[in-house]
Every structure is written in C-alpha cells, then in structure tokens.
Amino acid sequence: MQDTSPTPAISTRALTKHYGPVRALSDLTLDVRQGEIFGFLGPNGSGKSTTIRTLLGFLHATSGAASVLGMDVGRESVEIRRLTGYLPGGIALYDSLTGEEVLDYLVDMQGREPYRRGELCERLELSTAVLKRKVRDYSRGMRQKIGVVQALQHDPELAILDEPTEGLDPLMQQAFYRILDDLRREGRTVFFSSHVLSEVERLCDRVAIIRAGHLMAIHDVPELLARRxxxxxxxxxxxxxxxxxxxxxxxxxxxxxxxxxxxxxxxxxxxxxxxxxxxxxxxxxxxxxxxxxxxxxxxxxxxx
Amino acid sequence: MSGRLLLQTLRWQRVRLAIVVLAGIGWGLLIPVFYNAFSDVMRDLANSGAFPRELMSFGSGSLFTLPGAITLGLQHPLAIGMLGIFAVGASATAVAGERARGTLEVLLARPISRLALYLSILAALLVAVLIVFAAIIGGMIGGSAIQGLTAELDLAQLPLVILNGFGLWAAFTTFGLAASVTFDRPGPAIGVSLAYLAVNYFLEILGSLWIDAAWAQDYSLFHHFNPGAILSGEPVLVDLVIVFGAAIVPVVYALVVFPRRDLAAPA
Structure with missing residues (x-):
C-alpha cells in the first residue's frame, strides 16, 4: 500500500556525529511531524546543538541520514535554509549595526519579505526607538528578542530554535510562548531545544530526550504527564x-x-x-x- | 555569489578604506617629490663609494630613476602596511572573525552556500585591495605630473603595472582568506598570513641587500612585481603568471576545504 502520510518536517535515520574519539551523536533516529511543536530536551553537552547544526548543514554527519522538509541535509542545505528560520543558542549579532539594520540585512540575505516582523516586534516590545539603537547597546534579553524576530520574521515553514527563551524575562517568555501557539495554529512546525522543562510542558506536542548523544525516549507530552x-x-x-x-x-x-x-x-x-x-x-x-x-x-x- | 554580502562587506570596510585610500594617495604623491629632491644627492653618494651600492636600493627599487623610485615606494613598509590592512588584516579576519564572534552561523543560516559566501567576501576584499593599490599608483602618477616628470614614465604600461600589482596583492589576499576559512579563531589566521607576507618581504630585501643571497629574491612574490621595469618599457610577463598563480592556489584550497569543514558551535 502506498504511504500517504505527510513527509516529516525533520527526519533522521541513525544520524551519527563523531569528533575524533568523541561521540557527539549516536544513531539518532526521529521524525518531527509537520505542524507540531517538538521539544528536544537534554542537559548541556547532550548533543542537542550538534543535531541542530547537522540539520542545517554546519556539521557533516559521520554516518546516517537526515532530511528537513523532505530535502537531504547534505545535498539541499541551501534550499532547506531558505524555508527555515534558525535561532542559534546564545545568538551573536553585528554590534556595529542597529537592530533594524541587522533584521534588514538578514531578511535580505534570506530572500524573503519580513511578513511577520511588525507583529513580532510589537509582541516582543521592540519599539522603533529600540530598533534604531546599535546592537552593542542592547541587553542580553534584547539581543535574544532580535534573535527571535530574525528567525521568524520571514514566516518560515520550519523554525529551529536553540534554547529560545534564554535571556528573556518571564513576561517576554510568555509573549514568546503565545507566538509559538499561534505558529502551531497556523500549521508551522517548530523544533526547539531546551533544558527548561516547564516550557516544554507548556508548549510541546512531543518531546525527545537526548543524553550523551543518545536518544533516550520520544514521548507525547500529555502521555508523559499522565504517567508521572x-x-x-x-x-x-x-x-x-x-x-x-x-x-x-x-x-x-x-x-x-x-x-x-x-x-x-x-x-x-x-x-x-x-x-x-x-x-x-x-x-x-x-x-x-x-x-x-x-x-x-x-x-x-x-x-x- | 551574493551581491548583498559583497556590498555589505565593503560597507563594513568603508571608513577604513577611505582613510587608507587618502593615505595611499598622499604617499603616492610624495614619491616623485622625494625622487626629484634627492635622486641626484643619492646618486652622488652612491658614486662616491661611501656606501655599498646595494644600500642605495630597497628591494627592487631605487631612487636613481623615477620608475625605480615608484618601485621603492610600492615596496616600502608604509605601502605594504596600507595594502596589508586589507590583504592580510581584513582577509585573515573575514571568516575566522565572524566565526569567533558567532555571526557566521547567523549568516550561514540564510540560503547562501559556503562557496557563495567565500566568493562574495573574496570579491569584496579584492575590490578593496584594488582601490587602495590604484590610489597609491594614482598618487604616484599625479605626483609625477605635478613635478613635470611624466616623460620619464611609459604610461602606456600603466594598466600592466596595475594588473601585476593587483596580482601580487591578490595573492596575499587569497592566502589570508584561505587561512581565515581554515581556522576557528582570527589569531592563528592573522599569524599565518602575516608570516607569509613577512617571509616574502624578507627574501626580497635580503636578496637585494646581500649579493650572495640574490637568489632568494626569486622566491619572493615581491620580486615578481617590478613596476620600475614595466614603466621603463621592460615588462616581464612571467611575473604575471607567477603572481596570479600564487593568487589562485589558495582560492582552490579554500574552495575545497571550506565547504567540507565542520563548523562546530562557537565557544
């Protein structure tokens, strides 16, 4: 019988990454469904960022395969990044530019219109006056807000967010959660890594737990909560x-x-x-x- | 190649570029003045035998002829410094600096291949180097005109001077950028690129000052750019092949290495 299930937004098969003798990721196999918010949980150094960086083509897998939006991460990395929004953990920005210039530059490089920028800036309380200031004068939280906006402003089909609430104050965290709720309602897929369990509980449909480069479990969040x-x-x-x-x-x-x-x-x-x-x-x-x-x-x- | 990235790279360099271009024009204007004012004195000094003749020249240049003075001006540490700001400093930090700051992954999260990123930055750096080089040469020609000395130069050879000089500095630029895509931190990239420049410079100066080591000059890229010979109507076309060959090898290396490198998370 023909498989009619939609292509997973992210699919990895025995994905493995070694740095010399160090096994950063071992045989990771998981599917992220389209339209879900998927939490990727694990302590620092567990392999979360290695997975994300491999999906985006920054790292080359030692073995195994991975695809994003149905495209191979090795061969079609550029096209994947056209359809993806990425927030790196502890994002670095161009200090000599203003917030607005950073967003303009990055969306221009993205080659898409900043459809969502106005709405995102409003919800994250990034006023025009703030955006006119140089990034070097921003607090950590403001940089993180710019990071969130640059990742989502072009309305990507898939958002890959590495510890997205790091540095955001509790009010802004709530605003960010509501943004993700809206993305889910609109059928967008969000893959985010975190070690903050409460936000995974609040947001995610499913969660994968990774430890020392090994996938320990994948759960439906409601199921996991029911078992607790x-x-x-x-x-x-x-x-x-x-x-x-x-x-x-x-x-x-x-x-x-x-x-x-x-x-x-x-x-x-x-x-x-x-x-x-x-x-x-x-x-x-x-x-x-x-x-x-x-x-x-x-x-x-x-x-x- | 990304036009946007190329323009942005140039934009980030614009203030530095403007300052260096002004300095380059100023330096260029001074060379014919020095030549006009001191060449006879230097020649008399050399002919008196008070100093070894080798000490009257610097690298492949000399103050005895205007083309020789132009060569000297382009091999002087001041000119090297001006061009090195872009050919070594900016190129060695271009990718490694972005990598160390963490902005490289923000940039590479866009739909741009590493190949396109490399070529865009390379193009921007080569444009900057060409502008600085043209500014220095333009100053020298302008200075010669002000001093009424242009008859001593074969100006029809000027494009060849610019091409050969550009090839020389393109070689240092591509080397610097190749180092930049190799290392995760700008420090080692700058160190290797500076060492490459210094070794080339040392071989050229050593060979010109010490007759027994004249062979060393052949191994210096600086020796394969002699504007004095070109402007005297004696171009050496093999020099073009050598400097452009030296420019292309690091490009090939970078095109092979950079797309295959793992870019782990910045510390």
Missing part, C-alpha cells in the same frame, strides 16, 4: 487507614491523621477508593514535567 507520579496528602478525621489498602499509593508515610505519599497511574480509581465521610482533606499536587523527567532519568541507565 503525583504527590498526595490525605487528612482524616480520627485515625488514618492502613495506606497499603489505598490503590496506587506508594512511599506512603503516616503522620497521625495524615498520609503523605506518591500516586502513580490512574487518579480516578484512587479517588474512588479513598471516598469516605472520614476524609477531611485531599491534596494532589501535579508533578511537573521536570519531576517526570528526573524520574525517567533515575530509572534509565546512562548510555556509555
């Missing part, structure tokens, strides 16, 4: 029941009339089991993705 453990506190009138009788409750500690423990798995069954007129209070704290992530790493062996 929750911290539960129960307070009873009178004596607390035997915690082993409560389904799904682990690591339980009884402290007088209180039971504190962690809950994994389905919540509904647990709630049904504890339903009692003697239950005075119940607190279920949603574990963050960070906890899910740490939990995952705690139970997964580090690759060598």
């Amino acid at each position: 453990r929750r911290r539960v506190t129960l307070r009873w009138r009178g004596v607390a029941p035997d915690p082993t009788s409560l389904p799904g409750l682990e690591d339980a500690e009884v402290d007088g009339n209180r039971i504190i423990g962690t809950l994994s798995g389905e919540v509904a069954g647990f709630v049904r089991a504890i339903a009692s007129p003697n239950l005075e209070d119940l607190t279920i704290e949603p574990a963050s993705l960070e906890e899910a992530f740490l939990e995952y790493y705690a139970t997964t062996e580090t690759p060598t």
